[in-house]
Amino acid sequence: MSQVKFVDTTLRDGQASLWAENMRTGMMLAVADRIDNAGFQAIELIASSHIKKCVRELREDPFERMRQVAKKITKTPLRAIGAERISAFELAPDSVVDLWFERMIANGMRQLRISDPANDPAGWKKSVARAKRVGLTTILNQIYSVSPKHTDGYYARKAREAAALKPDYICLKDPGGLLTPERTSALIRVIQTEAPGVPIELHVHCTTGLGPLCAIEAIKLGVELIDVSVPPLANASSNPSVFNVAQNSRALGYTPVIDEQNLKSVARDLTYFAKRASLPIGEPVEYDYSQYVHQVPGGMISNLRFQLKNLGLLDRLPEVLEEAILVREDLGYPIMVTPFSQFVGSQAAINVIKGERYIQVTDQVIQYAAGLWGEEAASEVDGNVKDRILDRPRAKEFAGWQPPQPSLEEVRSKLGGPGLGDDELLMRYVAGNEDVDAMRAAGAPKAYHDAGNPLLTLVRELSQRKDCRQIHIQKDDFSLALEKRQ
């Protein structure tokens, strides 16, 4: 009977979609070895967006995260997600991007799932070449979207362009959870026809509730790898639950290559961490047609929610999502994936907050309209909107501008001098010196213990406190006294 194989996304897209990348390194380390032993074909760990998030908000070293997790996950290949842009919203020089690819390998990554936000073969080509050069296995994303331009013919052409680059896998990626079983079936057949011999991976989200159904459809068509997450970081705007997909595939007569028993304790511990840190628990959602209208991906929604909440404007989220529909149409239907989804989402939020459309425009949207993020994309921006965006002094500054290409030596010298380490250079380039210094000052990341022995965990943590010598715990008939004797 045919086997069904899985890629784990819990530590990467699962927590990005549901926890806005707020998962701590300590939480990952607490469950890493059990995920490693579960039989996944790969474990996704890091994206370039994590660098800024880790340094600026979590005050954790993302490279130390990679190294620590790589020490725990030794059987399953670790995977990174990304492409040319180490900083998703900035155009980085080649020297820095080269270094990022080298440091992925040096810090334990073995695979790279490559995305270009516009499915642009020029962007793919560079990333595939860079990845193969340093020895990373390449998985090339075909990003799914719904718009007048994203037809079967479009995806057939993209599959041919992707296959020409000889990636190890082609991944049909649906960041917005927009795929239906019918479209999954049609597009997988298109890829199988146009890219014969290239194994296929499916990456769907459950934002509309259809993710698990799409996974089943892909399994029936012989797709080699299915991306899944461990609850509570599965479902909702995240990927399908590994338990659900494994169970359904078994019911259909397939053999899922996964140790579900091993993952049950992972689910229990992650739920425990979520409750302690007041982080959301992913639940299956009802079918939501509005997702097809605004197409804002799960990670973006959780980020928008997080940012609007900080501004005290959480009640205006539906209004921002409505505006996102119009901004996307104005910009010529970019695929709603990082960084374009953020371009659209941020501009929509600005339009709503300012009360007038495009009175203030982000630099990225100006660059997008000016063609710096791809000529094809810029050519599809609505003419009137384009004039409005480009008719401002800031836009004139970008005319004829090309991203500078400093050497690594120049970048290193600017950020701290010859003694600056490679990982430190990348962090300082992406997050800035001030935040890296603040991260260093914050000390080592907090350790998390599994939820298997709560009493043992309590005693262990209490014993590490230095501000008390005696601890007495009393609950009903239970009494515990601890005393430091030295």
Add this chain to the structure above:
Amino acid sequence: MTFFLLRRSVHGIIVLWAVATFTFVLLRLAPGGPFDRERQLPAEVRANIEAKYHLDEPLPRQYFRYLTGILRGDLGPSYKYIDRGVNDVVAETLPTSALLGVLALAFAVLIAFPTGILAAYHRASAIDRCAMFFSTLGISVPHFILGALLIWAVALQLGWLQAGRWDHWSSVILPSITLGAAPAAYLAALLRSSLIDTLGEDFISAARAKGLKETVVVLKHALAHSLIPVLTVMGPLTAALLTGSFVVEYVFAIPGMGRFFITAVTDRDYPLVMGVTLVYTALLFLANVVVDMLYGLIDPRVRTE
């Protein structure tokens, strides 16, 4: 003619093989490697990169791989421009460099011939002294000085032409003049010297004695005879102009082959250096074959040989 071309083709293949071999050996002997930089690469990354480019293989196997690649028309991958092969780099940049070279050559010929003829005909006159002053100046002033001066005067002060890039007709004039100035000066001086010698020959006196017009004597009889040394120089000069000038391409921000060649050397981008050298050699060889054929057209004695 067929035998001549066949013989030259065999010579060409031998020359290309010798240049390919010499470049291969020379680059491997040079200190430093393609992936050396200000900080050492992690061992695992270095091993992966070297395996990707077959640099972990013994040198004879690398050499054999390189030669068989050339025979298939594949000049290999570039180590620096990682998403492009050397064929891509040459295909993208050679047309630009070649167009710049053709325009510079046209400028050089258009300036050199009238200047050289006038200077020779009016030997030791004010015209001759003036022409030779500018010729000496043209040979002496480096490209980067002339280019910078032209940009300052014509583009920035007068605003007549575009100062840089290669995207409009007004952007091609200043670099063509800059690149063509020295060849124009050199060819003018060479033609003057050759023509002065020819004008003192007996057959010129005989032509004048027959009552031929001076224009016919100079432009038909003397000039044709004086072209041999000029053509000899024009072979390698054409190849050099066609394959680009790093300085001029750099000063005017032109995306040509010269820039890639120089950065490839400093980057130890072996395949790109070897590929560009081979293209340069092939062009030089072709230019010399054309010059040899032109000798035959101009001088019947050469045709007979």
